[in-house]
Amino acid sequence: MLKFYNYDIVFQEIPDEVTLAVNITNCPNRCPHCHSTFLWKDVGEPFNEENAGIILKDYREAITCVSIMGGDNDPKEVNRMAEWLKKTYGVKVGWYSGRETLADGIELKNFDYIKIGPYIEALGSLKKRTTNQRLYKILPDGKREDITFRFWKT
Numbered sequence: 846m847l848k849f850y851n852y853d854i855v856f857q858e859i860p861d862e863v864t865l866a867v868n869i870t871n872c873p874n875r876c877p878h879c880h881s882t883f884l885w886k887d888v889g890e891p892f893n894e895e896n897a898g899i900i901l902k903d904y905r906e907a908i909t910c911v912s913i914m915g916g917d918n919d920p921k922e923v924n925r926m927a928e929w930l931k932k933t934y935g936v937k938v939g940w941y942s943g944r945e946t947l948a949d950g951i952e953l954k955n956f957d958y959i960k961i962g963p964y965i966e967a968l969g970s971l972k973k974r975t976t977n978q979r980l981y982k983i984l985p986d987g988k989r990e991d992i993t994f995r996f997w998k999t
């Protein structure tokens with residue numbers, strides 16, 4: 846089960862997209878120096894069709910993408926909700942995972958963007974060239990294009 850703490854319209858998490866970022870709780874990753882420890886607790890409202898529908902009713906016209914920020918506690922549910930969001934709203938879907946590798950049960954056809962990698966303070970966030978994290982664009986043929994460089998200022 847996925848629960849969400851809050852959501853916001855953001856412009857930097859996914860390049861070229863206006864994104865509704867939904868912050869999922871019960872994060873199991875426990876990255877040292879995490880900036881979002883409030884997401885470690887099992888709190889919030891269910892991120893299901895009913896609540897996502899209420900949010901999208903207000904914001905669908907304003908956004909191009911929904912990004913599920915977290916959900917490593919239940920990747921199969923992330924996959925299911927991604928498929929539902931795409932089919933129901935025709936919106937692009939992103940997922941921010943803190944795992945090193947893509948979880949079992951994730952079908953790339955349900956996603957347009959996937960970020961993987963835990964936060965490692967010494968290597969920095971996506972904005973740092975030294976980062977271990979990667980943001981992939983999922984191409985129509987199912988291949989992954991690494992677009993992490995889009996976060997780096999030239």
Ligand code: SF4
Nearest residue numbers: 872875876879943964
């Ligand atoms: S994945 Fe994100 S929220 Fe979870 S512990 Fe790591 S930095 Fe914090």
